[in-house]
Amino acid sequence: MSSFTRRGVIASASTLLASSIVGIKPGFSQANYPSRPITLICPWGAGGGTDATARIIAQVMEQKLGQPVNVVNRTGGNGVVGHTAISTASPDGYTIGLLTVEIAMMHWQGLTTLTPKDYAPLALMNVDAPAIQVKADSPYKTINELADAIKAAPPGKLKASGTGQGGIWHLALVGWLQSLGLQPNHVAWVPSNGAAPGMQDLAAGGIDIVPCSLPEARPMIDAGRAKSLAILAAERNPQFPNVPTLNEQMGPHKSVGVWRGIAGPKGLPAEVQDKLVTVLKDVYESKEYKDFMSNRGFGTQWAEKAAFGQFMDESDKQMGEAMKAAGLAKA
């Protein structure tokens, strides 16, 4: 890691040098911020859901700010590289980034020393809860029937998939199994490269359960190959009104979920933060953003600055507990 932070320092130093040559001192033009294009770092590749979210946010921000907002995909290291780039950018407001739930997970596995505390939180933009999917012709009609079947089955008999070992949906399943009073590995986890291959294997009959977000499950549900038994959230998803919540069916349960939010490097000046939060609030309430998110089935949730920081801390704690329970956390 040491080489990594050093490179970050060098990178920001060189930006400093570059900007002083061009004649813009960092921190100088805060009154008329932004006076040049802003870079929005996305830690995941072009074409994915996170990339699309970053791009719609950038597009609306551009309209509101009157300055270009360029999305730059900084991939590599399973999200570590991009998240590091956000935290080590120079805190002048011209480089911000999209944080994803992985920032609350990776440090528990000892993959990075970065935690949500290493950023200046600006705005939470999106939260997606997991839902429990089974095959369309599966005998389980409700989540209660599935829960009974899981309890009755010997450990390891039933299989679930939807992400890699220790991924977010694995943790969601572990959390649910624990709330049923079962061991974390009572349902065997079959690692996969994401929700889409997991849903395919569900349709092919290779596995029994896929916990993943509803937008990820939608194509297979629409194709009549899978059905969703419950969403692990406080409220139903307006895009999927027929899917009941777990709370309705089995009583309260607080599950982990995925989220995305905008943050800057630590030390972002207060005026810049205020300006960005105001703009992001406008973005969040804009028709373009709402339409885009509802079209993809993504859930929206707003929290700004300290509240977003608190949200991340809670998420971080929850992840830590789930990962320790599943034996995935280091130390």
Place this chain on the structure above:
Amino acid sequence: MNELLEAFRLVLAPDVLIAILLSSIYGLVVGSLPGLSATMATALLVPVTFYLSPIAAVASIIAASAMAIFSGDIPGCLLRIPGTPASAAYTDEAYAMTRNGQAEVALGAGLWFSALGGIAGTISLVVMAPVLAELALNFSTYEYFWLAFLGLMCATLVARSSPVKAIASMLIGLLVACIGMENPGGVPRFTFGVAELLGGIEPIPALVGVFAVSEVIRAIVSPEPPPLPARKFGRILAGQLALTRKYWRQMTRGNVVGIIIGVLPGAGADMAAWVSYAMSKRFSREPKKFGTGHPEGLVEAGASNNASLASGWVPALLFGIPGDTITAIAIGVLYMKGLNPGPTLFTERASSMYALYIIFILANIIMIPLGIMMIRAASSILRAPRAAIMPVILVCCAVGAFATGNNLFAVILVAVFGIIGYVMENNGFPVAAMVLGIVMGTMVEQSFVTSLIKSDGSLLPFFERPVSAVLAAMTISALLWPAFIWSWRRFRLRRQEHAL
């Protein structure tokens, strides 16, 4: 019928036509630059599609990816630097043809059979999408394991080298694929504390290193080769009809294999090209000519990889499951434009679907004139002095690798793989086999481990399921084939000795 008319109206809109034309040119240029792949051409288009209408956005992805897969053959043929992993399978063959003064035949074959393959793939998409989708859904991890294993066996067939060294190269590639935490256990392996290695080594920087950079190294240490005899570049399509007549069997087989492999999520054009080239050699009447500048394998592999590109859209459109990295990006664009994948796309938005079909056909037709222009322009490289070309290629390698994730670490990887590739190639270890190992490694391990979890540790399902059993038989016979040949030769040799 109304829907078909509506579809034509959608496609013939000026913005769509302009998008197809521009993105075709873009795809041709990007694909032909050493160090830039078809996947990257598509990824770099995503921000642009944001400002286009839905049909124009999808059209630009389709056109650019089809063109880039074809034009990846161009630097492979002229400079021995494949533009995409798909062309790596037959680069040596195409380059050998260039050295024999047949560059236009090699490139023409790439162009002609790519276009025909693309059209065949599209027809399969139109006619058999539901059937193919069913096939894809019946492929479980057991079948994928054998398929990936079979793909790896191609390493020995494709290389003109000792099979032992080919297998060793492939194993080195598999070892490279182990790096990172993208494994079933989610455990970081061989990362040596370097955060950039957590996500593993992408095939693109490795490919650029072992082919392009090692080619630059080879050029710098060896004296300038005698220039190719100056002569007029022949007609590009002239020989293709004859080739089509001569090798129509190979072409059809390439199309079928490409369509089947393309439709299976996760396999894609890279594997289609490898398997087809290997099959072509395996079933050829003149396998000895392979690798010396013989068009037969080019015909089959070219026909295969563009066919797989079109059929890869079947699971993407029906279930939102990406067939390869290109369709993974395309799915993102479909969602962004409100054309959410799913069967409703075929029923409720049939006109959009027909429009996609028309775009596929159109893209593969305009590929021929645009491709001819591109080949003519690119062939001037053959006359340019080496001292002017190689430095520019080196910079392209750096920028291309950087652009994969805007991460300078990829450039370091390119440098490292450049040295590895140079040393391996000089000692008779085929680097193409290593690239194959890197591309297939994760799939082999993932499918094997997940299969065992699903079967509670039993190996039986690997042989029990019908498709799985067939694939297993094919794999095992491919595995035993070299040993059989070896002992057969031994036997013959001994008989000859006896006769003496």
Place this chain on the structure above:
Amino acid sequence: MRLSDRVTGSFVATLGVLATYGGSQFPPVPGQDVGPSVFPMVIGIGLILCGLMIALGIGHSYEDEAEADLAAVQGPSQQAEPASPLGSRLWALLPPGLLLFYVYAVDRIGFVPTAALMIFASALAFGARLRVALPLAALAPIAIHLIFYKLLRVPLPPGLLPMPW
């Protein structure tokens, strides 16, 4: 740089030993019978076997045969062995070295100057005259910058010499 089969074979086998050892150190994963250590170990053992076979010269006949086939079609190999082995070996390090220079320099002095230096140095190494190398080093980086920065939107650092677009 052609090494004997004995050297490359031993190297492959050593790599196999390292992979097997490194693989055996990975912790097991709960719920997976085949853990993360199995695959590297299988590959490692395969590499050891291949390495030994290569060192013993098994399968070498195929190489000679393949070369003979190639020579039959194309005439004798065009890639003659370089005259001075040591000197040429050092030249071989230039392209990767320039790539590392790119990594080191691009964020400091910007893309265009870095690329210009790379092109100039490698063009000279290829024996280009100054008349060719200078204009090439001046123009090619600008053209590449235009394509990648403007058309492909790759964020190349501006550094000392920002381009007007």
